[in-house]
Amino acid sequence: MIEELNVVEILLRTTFSFIVLLLMARLMGRKQLSQLTFFNYITGITLGSIAAEIASKTHTVFLNGLTSIIWWSLLTILISYIGMKSARARVLLDGEPVVVIKEGKILENELRKLHLNMDDLSMLLREKDVFSTQEVEFAVFEPHGELSIMLKEEKQPVTRQDQKLFTVKPKFIPMEVVVDGKVVQKNLQEAGLSLDWLRNQLTASNIDLSDVFYIELQKDGSLYIDLRNDNLRNN
Known part of the structure; x- marks a missing residue:
């Protein structure tokens, strides 16, 4: 009988946790769901951990767990709002892009500040299908941990405009x-x-x-x- 009650309680806890977590995710918006920054990533993990705790641990007070999810979500929304209103706060909370290659030169000091080594930089370049730093004019390390690159002029792919071909603006989105x-x-x-x-x-x-x-x-x-x-x- 005790086991049956535990199963019912776990099912109820899981259901309510799922509903509350879904509502909070909708309130926090798509930016949170896409995990654009380290802060968003940590928030997603934390909310998932809290939900798992209150869903599976019957000794955890259910109301306390739901309060934690809701309060953490509201704090995240507040931080996002502050970031939208203040550029300084946005830099402090989310970080800012950092140039790691400028005019073909690797900026070792910037790499050191980011705790990146050349192996890390080479890996990030290879993920962009660039296998030699010699091909890169600029590289920017973004707040969400990815590398944006601009190839040197002679390494950039030829476009229709470069070939002087006539281009037509699309009428529809496929x-x-x-x-x-x-x-x-x-x-x-x-x-x-x-x-x-x-x-x-x-x-x-x-x-x-x-x-x-x-x-x-x-x-x-x-x-x-x-x-x-x-x-x-x-x-």
């Missing part, structure tokens, strides 16, 4: 308009298009909507169409 044979009305509306327009496009290609499995709107306004019988067409 998006799904039919998935599993069902029209995604929301995406059509966001693109400023209608169901009648879609049907007219299909009619012009002698395709019936009922035969379609998937359609994706392309950036130039054309449609990528996948029929149910796996015949692929591009209009």
